[in-house]
Amino acid sequence: MAAGAAAVVAIRQTLLLLLTCLAAAAQAAVLPQDRADLMYHSYQGGGVSIDGPALMLRKKAGQALSLSAYYYVDTVSGASIDVVATASAYTEQRREARLGIDYLAGNSIISANYAQSDEDDYQAKSVSFAVSHDTFGGMTTLSLEAGLGDDTVSRNGDESFSADVKRYNYKLGWTQVLSSSWIAAMNLQVDLDEGFLNNPYRSVRYLDANEPRGYGYQSEVYPDTRNAVAVALVNKVYLPYRAALSFNLRHYQDSWDIRALDAELEYVHPLSAQWTLEAKVRWYSQTQAKFYSDLFAFASQQNFMARDKELSDFSNWTLGLGASYGLPGWAFWPAAKPEVNLQWDHIRFSYNNFRDVTAADAQTGLEPLYRLDANVIRAFFSVYF
Amino acid sequence: MGCSAVVMLMLSGCASIEPWVKPYQRDKLADPIMAFGRHPVALQHVAHVQDSREAAKGANGSGGGGCGCN
Numbered sequence: 293m294a295a296g297a298a299a300v301v302a303i304r305q306t307l308l309l310l311l312t313c314l315a316a317a318a319q320a321a322v323l324p325q326d327r328a329d330l331m332y333h334s335y336q337g338g339g340v341s342i343d344g345p346a347l348m349l350r351k352k353a354g355q356a357l358s359l360s361a362y363y364y365v366d367t368v369s370g371a372s373i374d375v376v377a378t379a380s381a382y383t384e385q386r387r388e389a390r391l392g393i394d395y396l397a398g399n400s401i402i403s404a405n406y407a408q409s410d411e412d413d414y415q416a417k418s419v420s421f422a423v424s425h426d427t428f429g430g431m432t433t434l435s436l437e438a439g440l441g442d443d444t445v446s447r448n449g450d451e452s453f454s455a456d457v458k459r460y461n462y463k464l465g466w467t468q469v470l471s472s473s474w475i476a477a478m479n480l481q482v483d484l485d486e487g488f489l490n491n492p493y494r495s496v497r498y499l500d501a502n503e504p505r506g507y508g509y510q511s512e513v514y515p516d517t518r519n520a521v522a523v524a525l526v527n528k529v530y531l532p533y534r535a536a537l538s539f540n541l542r543h544y545q546d547s548w549d550i551r552a553l554d555a556e557l558e559y560v561h562p563l564s565a566q567w568t569l570e571a572k573v574r575w576y577s578q579t580q581a582k583f584y585s586d587l588f589a590f591a592s593q594q595n596f597m598a599r600d601k602e603l604s605d606f607s608n609w610t611l612g613l614g615a616s617y618g619l620p621g622w623a624f625w626p627a628a629k630p631e632v633n634l635q636w637d638h639i640r641f642s643y644n645n646f647r648d649v650t651a652a653d654a655q656t657g658l659e660p661l662y663r664l665d666a667n668v669i670r671a672f673f674s675v676y677f
Numbered sequence: 678m679g680c681s682a683v684v685m686l687m688l689s690g691c692a693s694i695e696p697w698v699k700p701y702q703r704d705k706l707a708d709p710i711m712a713f714g715r716h717p718v719a720l721q722h723v724a725h726v727q728d729s730r731e732a733a734k735g736a737n738g739s740g741g742g743g744c745g746c747n
Contacts, residue, residue, distance in 0.1 A: 329718035335726060348718040362721070429696025430703075461735065467713075472702040477713065481735035522736035528713065530705040544733035552733035560710045568710065578732050602732055635719055641730070668726055670719050 321401050321426040321433075323358040323394055326351050329674045337639070337666025340370040344385075346672075360392040373662060374601070377649050378495050378509055386411045399426045403437075413492070416443040418459065435465035447492040455488030473530035483520040483546075490514035496599040497649070498588035499656065506656035510591055512598050514583075520546035536560040544578075550603065552578035556610075570614040570635075577607040586647050587657045601662065604646040612637040629676040637668040 327350050334343040344365035352358050366386040375382065392405040401424050409416040420439035427434065441459030460483070467477040490512045500508035524542040531537055537559050544552040558572040581603040583596035614635035622628055640663070647659035654660065698706075705711065714720045728734045 329716070331718050331722070333722050346718055346722065348721075362718075364721070364725075429698075430700060431696045431698055463736070469698050469703070469706060472698050473705045475706055475711065475713075479736040483735055520735065522733060524736040526713070528711055530708065530711055534708070534710070536708070536710040540737075542733070542736055544735070546732070548732075550732045552731065554733065560715075562710060576727075576731060576733075581732070602730060608731075633716060633719070637723075637726075639726075668722075670722055672716070672718055674716070674718075 321396060321399050321424065323352060323356075323396050323401065324350055324360075325676060326358075327674060327676045329672050331670055331672035333671075334669045335666060336668075338372050338641075338664035339376065340368065340372050342366050342368045356396045358394040358396075360390075360394070362388075362390040362392075364388040373648065373650065373664075374494055378493075384412055386414075400424065413446045413448050414443065416441060418442070420461075422463075424465070431469040433465070433467040435463070435467075437461075437463040437465075439463075443487070445488050445492060453492065455492075457485060457487035457489060459486075460484040475528050477524075477526040479522075479524045479526070481520075481522045483518075483522075485518040485520075487516060489516060489518055490598070491600060494600055496585070496588055496597045498591050498593065500591070507587065508591065510597075512600065513596050514598060515548070515596050518546055518548055520544065534562055548603070549582040550578055550580065552576065558612075566618045568616040570612075570616075572610070572612040574610040574612070575607070576610075578605065580605040580645060584645075586645050599646075601643055601646040605644040606641060606646065607644075608639055608641040610637050610639045625677070627677050631674045631676070633670070633672050633674065635670040639666045639668065640664075641666070 327348075329346075329348040331346040331348075332343070333346060335341070344367050346362070346364040348360070348362045350358060350360040364387070366388075367383070368385070369383040371382075386409060388407065388409040390405060390407040392403060394401050394403045403420075403422040403424075405420045405422075407416075407418045407420075418439055418441035420437055422435060422437035424433055424435035426432070439459075439461040441457075441461075443457035443459065445455045445457060447453040462482045464480040465477060466479075467475065469475050492511075494512050495509040496512050497507045497509050499506065502508075522542060522544040524540060526538065526540045528536060528538040537557070540554075540556040540558075542552075542554050544550070554574060554576040556572060556574040558570065560568065560570045562568045581598055583594060584598045584600070584603045586599060586604070588594070588597060612635065614633065616631055616633045619630040619632060622630065643662045646662050647657070648654075648662040649659055651659045709715060724737055727737075
């Protein structure tokens with residue numbers, strides 16, 4: 293009994309301690325700045341071309357609310373290596389819309405978001421709720437987020453096929469000011485996916501002596517659950533002159549035995565009041581899913597089979613350059629600050645066990661390893677107000 | 678007794694750790710070049726390009742804020 297009472301006292305004192313620490317030199321959180329962005333984006337690589345517009349708006353409504361909207365279109369055309377090997381070239385469009393609301397309450401911001409994405413053969417809807425809290429004199433921000441997604445997968449040319457995916461994700465963030473020129477953040481995310489997780493068009497290949505080319509194809513089969521944990525460490529430092537350097541490191545692991553690591557270094561350098569230049573380099577590497585193979589020994593060799601290159605063992609390098617130019621202000625809208633931006637990324641993917649089956653005269657299973665180079669462009673016009 | 682001692686120790690620890698970067702020392706952190714996600718519309722696209730071609734996903738955002746200066 294005495295021990296129980298002591299425990300209650302200890303819990304009360306601990307709560308008091310937490311409240312005392314959280315209240316120390318409290319500084320109010322700040323809603324994001326009002327802005328509008330109109331972007332053209334393009335991805336060209338591996339025989340595929342994807343481009344389209346995107347629009348993002350954010351505006352405060354009163355002192356405590358900020359509303360955001362996002363609209364994005366992807367138009368895909370061409371034929372990737374998977375399509376060349378097993379299907380015909382295609383064109384499709386994906387439209388994504390998001391709405392968000394952020395509510396400022398003292399040192400906290402409470403957020404809710406809704407997103408919807410539509411394609412001919414894939415519909416996705418998701419909601420998320422988040423809270424972030426500034427504490428320790430405004431030096432620390434803690435954030436929590438929970439999201440739920442509901443997808444419907446269909447297959448063009450097969451009206452009878454329909455399958456569902458449920459997605460749950462949980463995020464934890466800790467952002468910390470470490471000095472007057474150094475800020476760091478640690479982010480943790482857990483993803484739980486359930487349902488039809490494979491691509492309904494992709495196939496695995498297996499050795500088949502009856503086929504003239506020496507192998508045949510059958511549909512991929514994936515497990516219907518996938519659980520993943522990702523943790524990232526972000527550091528941003530203001531250099532002795534006016535420039536910023538950031539270093540990001542992320543580790544990912546999932547229940548399909550894929551482990552990935554990526555590292556990114558970014559440098560931002562204002563040249564003048566108008567011009568800001570930026571450069572980045574990123575390295576990414578992952579291991580294969582445990583049920584992946586470029587060439588199975590025979591048909592239906594395993595319960596789960598994949599030959600999706602995104603599940604293979606590969607790495608990539610990205611080199612990115614960007615420039616921002618602040619335009620002169622407008623007489624009709626003095627509060628607005630217009631800016632134009634151009635960003636270009638070059639990505640080189642090197643696959644370690646995904647082979648190029650389109651190579652002529654290659655022996656089955658000894659085709660050259662696949663590689664691809666992609667160029668990504670973002671050109672956008674932003675107005676801060 | 679033991680619990681109380683631990684709590685007292687923690688309380689004294691809290692009292693001894695003060696925020697060491699004052700609001701007036703955060704001018705560099707408030708510079709737009711130091712913002713996490715300076716261009717949200719571009720970041721969304723970068724994440725989409727990566728998520729579509731890599732198995733890894735998540736944890737690439739930031740809690741934001743932190744310097745109380747935005």
